[in-house]
Amino acid sequence: MARPVLQLENVSKKFNDGDGRGTIVALQNMDLAIQEGEFVTIIGPSGCGKTTMLRIMAGLTAPSSGRCLYKGKEVSGPSLERGYVFQDPRLFPWLTVLDNVRLAGNKGERFLAKMHLSEFKNAFPHELSGGMAKRVALARALAPEPDVLLLDEPLTNLDLSTRSSLQKELHNIWQQGVTCILVTHDIDEALTLGTRLILLSQRPAVIQHDIVFDLPFPRNLKSEECQHWRQKIVDLTMGVAY
């Protein structure tokens, strides 16, 4: 097998709670290897540490113990090779859409066009709808042309049609060779987009199940195969107990 693009080696993460009285263990002894070209979806109970896992891979948070490796080198901080899409768009409200996507590279305008937002490039973030703001955030993360895209529930709080059109964008991005890692709590989304599903336990999060599904794209969620997988995943998540 080829060298993994991203790798967690025995990673644990502890937090102090606000009073400093207790310690919260978010991740415990986690091992994971992600290959180039995978679309990994991560599902788990809320508050289990999915985001923490993603942040460690991005280099936004350092693990308390263990190592995170990107292409064999230890991650010591954020890098433009690993794009990060936050749960909320986090656009700078004082910059226009174009200036926001240009923060991280001159290719921003091209990605804005890919997201069908060229005509809004001079708008300010507050003038955008939720779906548009998320597209801008996606374009901003893509502007440096990352090899890996880390996505923290970017499609929550969106209406169905916006959601499915953004899912298509994500699928296109992945098909162009970007390795995607998506945190979600929507099984259908994982089935629509993913090639692999990581099911996390309650906190402290450990990998409960690691499922590779090799269904062809585009996927029809109503097909027998998808329904089969869906039922299997639901049963497994029930075992994890939400």
Added chain:
Amino acid sequence: MLEKAKYSWQAWVIPCIVILIWFVLGATGRLNAGVFPTIGEVWDAFLYLTGKGLLTEHIIDSLSRVLVGFGMAIVVGVPLGILMGWIPASQIWFGPILHFLRQVPPTAWIPLFLLWFGIGEGSKFAVIFYASVFPIAINTALGVQQIPNEYWEVSRALCLPAGKTLTKLILPGSFQAIFTGLRLGMGMSWRALVAAEMLASSSGLGYLIMSSRSLARVDEMLVGIAAIGFIGMFIDILFVGVQKRMLPIWQLRSEPVRGEVHGETSPAVGKRLQEVQ
């Protein structure tokens, strides 16, 4: 430009009553002419001073001093504030001395400044600088610290270099606070300047009041006081107006930032989590 609520007709009621009483007392001869002139005498003094160009000269002298001293305070205060807000560790170095110095009123320094910077313009610049640099630096630092953590994380995730972080995040993000600091600093420096001019000067509005005192011209003293008040008010209104005009459109309806601190916080804990390194 003016706030309607602040400058509606109600604002004029009390000044009008005071002027009316003053007028009536003067007209009925109940004022001690040597200590308290009539309103007509003050008006005459105003016309005399403006007619000879004296008042304008004093005002220009005072304002140009403020301009220089205040400009120096901006040049020092804004970068210092940005440094303290951007790199909180730097507050260990600057914080205590700053909080000590800002407790000392600028007027307390006047005798020393006269000794160090001479009786000329230097000592006035120093007083104005001293009076305004602290509000500017402290408000700037607060403004930088109030930039939401979410935005700092974006700048980290995008690996923004320091220059871009400064121009795209820090300056626009703390713009309002910096401006508030400038406005407060301007008020402070105007007050400190008058004190400096009263103690040692040969021109300016403070000097006008002190020199009128030695000539027992109470009417001219009152003209000086009115000029100080009106100009101070005017400058402040100017600041508020510019601040409002420059209020970027995004501030009128900015997106609410979610209270995410370090990724997910468990609903059971819900408090701010701190990393254990």
